[in-house]
Amino acid sequence: MTSQRQTQKGALSPASPKTSPKTSSKAASKRRDSIADELRRQRQRVELFAEVTLKIRQSLQLKEILRATVTEVQRILQADRVLIYQVLPDGTGKPISEAVLPAYPEILGMEFPEEVFPKEYQQLYAQGRVRAIADVRDPAAGLAECLVEFIEQFDIRAKLIVPILQNLNSPQINASIPENQLWGLLIAHQCSQPRRWDDFELELMQQLADQISIALAQAQLLGHLEELVEMRTAELREANHSLQQEINDRMQAEFALRQSEEQLRLITNALPVLIAYVDDQQRYRFNNQAYADWLGQPPSQICGCHLQTVWGEDCYHRMSPYVEEALSGRAVVYETEIKIKTGAIRSVNVTYIPHLDEQQTVKGFFALTSDISERKAIERMKDEFISVVSHELRTPLTSLHSALKILTTGRLGTLSTDGQQMLEIADENTDRLVRLVNNVLDLQRIESGEVRMEKQSCNAADLMIQAIESMQPMAQQHEVILSNHPVDILIWADSDYIVQALTNLLSNAIKFSAPGDTVWLSVEYTDSAQSAKSSGARSVIPAARRKGRKSAKSQPIPAEVLFQVRDQGQGIPADKLESIFERFQQVDSSDSRRKGGTGLGLTICRKIIEQHEGRIWAESKLGEGSTFFFTVPALQQR
Ligand code: ADP
Numbered sequence: 091m092t093s094q095r096q097t098q099k100g101a102l103s104p105a106s107p108k109t110s111p112k113t114s115s116k117a118a119s120k121r122r123d124s125i126a127d128e129l130r131r132q133r134q135r136v137e138l139f140a141e142v143t144l145k146i147r148q149s150l151q152l153k154e155i156l157r158a159t160v161t162e163v164q165r166i167l168q169a170d171r172v173l174i175y176q177v178l179p180d181g182t183g184k185p186i187s188e189a190v191l192p193a194y195p196e197i198l199g200m201e202f203p204e205e206v207f208p209k210e211y212q213q214l215y216a217q218g219r220v221r222a223i224a225d226v227r228d229p230a231a232g233l234a235e236c237l238v239e240f241i242e243q244f245d246i247r248a249k250l251i252v253p254i255l256q257n258l259n260s261p262q263i264n265a266s267i268p269e270n271q272l273w274g275l276l277i278a279h280q281c282s283q284p285r286r287w288d289d290f291e292l293e294l295m296q297q298l299a300d301q302i303s304i305a306l307a308q309a310q311l312l313g314h315l316e317e318l319v320e321m322r323t324a325e326l327r328e329a330n331h332s333l334q335q336e337i338n339d340r341m342q343a344e345f346a347l348r349q350s351e352e353q354l355r356l357i358t359n360a361l362p363v364l365i366a367y368v369d370d371q372q373r374y375r376f377n378n379q380a381y382a383d384w385l386g387q388p389p390s391q392i393c394g395c396h397l398q399t400v401w402g403e404d405c406y407h408r409m410s411p412y413v414e415e416a417l418s419g420r421a422v423v424y425e426t427e428i429k430i431k432t433g434a435i436r437s438v439n440v441t442y443i444p445h446l447d448e449q450q451t452v453k454g455f456f457a458l459t460s461d462i463s464e465r466k467a468i469e470r471m472k473d474e475f476i477s478v479v480s481h482e483l484r485t486p487l488t489s490l491h492s493a494l495k496i497l498t499t500g501r502l503g504t505l506s507t508d509g510q511q512m513l514e515i516a517d518e519n520t521d522r523l524v525r526l527v528n529n530v531l532d533l534q535r536i537e538s539g540e541v542r543m544e545k546q547s548c549n550a551a552d553l554m555i556q557a558i559e560s561m562q563p564m565a566q567q568h569e570v571i572l573s574n575h576p577v578d579i580l581i582w583a584d585s586d587y588i589v590q591a592l593t594n595l596l597s598n599a600i601k602f603s604a605p606g607d608t609v610w611l612s613v614e615y616t617d618s619a620q621s622a623k624s625s626g627a628r629s630v631i632p633a634a635r636r637k638g639r640k641s642a643k644s645q646p647i648p649a650e651v652l653f654q655v656r657d658q659g660q661g662i663p664a665d666k667l668e669s670i671f672e673r674f675q676q677v678d679s680s681d682s683r684r685k686g687g688t689g690l691g692l693t694i695c696r697k698i699i700e701q702h703e704g705r706i707w708a709e710s711k712l713g714e715g716s717t718f719f720f721t722v723p724a725l726q727q728r
Contacts, residue, residue, distance in 0.1 A: 172278045546583075
């Protein structure tokens with residue numbers, strides 16, 4: 091390109107004439123003028139180029155840049171037509187931007203076949219070739235005749251062609267060797283006549299072609315950036331969408347949760363019972379409106395508070411063992427009394443249901459407390475009524491009983507066989523009635539606090555022997571063997587009542603055993619802390635420790651003694667093991683008739699044992715037998 095330009099420059103420069111000394115000063119001043127002119131021209135060109143470049147680069151849009159380029163080149167060069175010809179990858183090409191005088195045909199958008207601009211020419215231009223043809227018809231231009239004919243249809247007489255190169259290296263890859271490819275051509279046409287293109291024109295065309303190359307690179311970069319921005323925008327849009335979705339889901343979940351919470355609150359608030367959830371730290375996590383009505387503390391004030399804070403020291407002390415039991419994973423039901431905000435005392439029934447997670451760890455418990463004061467009042471009235479009636483019955487019943495007993499001896503005369511049978515039935519039922527009346531009165535007296543247990547030091551072995559002796563006739567009658575294992579253990583108890591409890595249990599064991607069965611009675615020390623936990627989970631003191639008791643006086647004596655009455659009878663269903671201690675509760679309602687029971691024996695036993703601060707419970711296996719346990723305090727000092 092440079093050599094061609096140089097060649098052309100040489101062709102355009104006029105030869106210097108020989109000068110005489112006379113004319114030398116004139117010539118020198120002329121030369122100075124011409125140098126000054128040349129410098130001025132050069133400055134103008136630089137300014138012009140800067141101005142055009144600025145105009146071209148005012149836009150980032152390639153189309154705009156191309157349009158500005160052809161317009162400016164056409165204006166400055168005063169060419170008839172200036173166009174940008176894009177070379178397509180298949181070798182064909184088309185003008186994509188054009189500035190042409192109205193007198194000449196437009197060739198914008200026309201597609202030219204590869205023959206017009208063959209591959210070898212493309213390669214030459216790719217290496218930077220520049221062509222300046224002053225007259226296409228001039229054979230020195232070296233154009234084939236057919237080509238001249240072809241281009242003349244567009245009125246082309248002279249043309250100036252500079253390549254527009256494109257750097258193919260990706261902007262991200264910092265390639266040291268730029269790889270150029272021919273993107274297109276910047277072409278100026280003179281249509282009206284031949285034209286000799288000067289250096290300035292060549293240079294301008296070339297520099298503007300370079301500007302287009304830069305613009306192409308920028309457009310490529312811009313395109314790439316736009317692509318990146320689009321990708322990133324799409325990613326962000328996607329992320330935004332998921333986020334929005336998540337927010338919506340969360341809002342929906344929250345809404346559903348709020349709704350179900352409201353429903354739960356609505357239901358629990360409408361119930362006249364205390365409903366709460368207490369965590370494993372014994373702190374309220376949920377409680378209903380009834381807490382406000384009963385205790386005068388709004389639910390929000392109670393939530394998060396410890397049981398002791400809400401109920402106070404005394405009440406908490408009473409509920410504490412049950413709370414611990416619930417937190418050890420067992421459901422608890424108990425009755426107690428609480429003081430409400432008015433100062434009144436209410437009887438309540440409390441149920442604790444443990445809350446276990448998937449790993450069976452206790453997380454807390456659900457608490458339900460219902461007011462049973464009215465029921466209790468009615469029960470009290472009923473008890474009082476029964477006790478009054480029983481009391482009134484006792485005197486006539488005693489004489490009736492005695493009279494029947496005398497009659498059955500036959501001392502007042504003999505009866506017919508049928509009469510004797512009737513008499514025995516009457517005697518048997520009177521016996522039952524007497525027992526019932528006695529039991530009712532016993533229970534009423536114990537419950538009302540009318541009787542006080544006269545506790546004193548007594549030997550467990552003596553009480554056991556006494557009970558066994560009194561039950562021996564009954565055992566013989568039922569053909570049941572009584573096996574006694576008395577141990578000399580001192581207990582702190584009312585001996586009569588403990589014997590009564592033992593005989594009640596022995597009587598039941600005999601009643602529910604089959605002939606030939608054995609009933610065992612035994613006693614031993616027990617660990618009070620363990621046995622207090624549950625009716626079933628008691629812990630018996632190891633035999634070694636018990637044996638050592640007599641010799642090692644310094645050893646602490648366990649606080650409790652455990653009695654056991656074991657039989658081989660029919661057994662008791664698991665769901666009845668607790669209820670049989672309630673009054674008039676029997677496993678089978680026909681038991682009272684068949685076995686002559688009253689349904690009060692175990693209730694009386696429980697009352698007696700409770701008066702001794704002990705506990706009573708039963709364990710059983712259906713068909714294999716039952717064991718009744720009760721504890722009483724051991725005598726601490728010997
Ligand atoms: P009862 O006078 O009816 O025996 P209790 O209160 O002593 O009343 O006993 C209540 C019920 O408990 C009995 O009716 C019986 O169903 C059941 N029961 C008590 N002890 C035993 C036992 N050893 N074996 C089987 N069932 C028993």
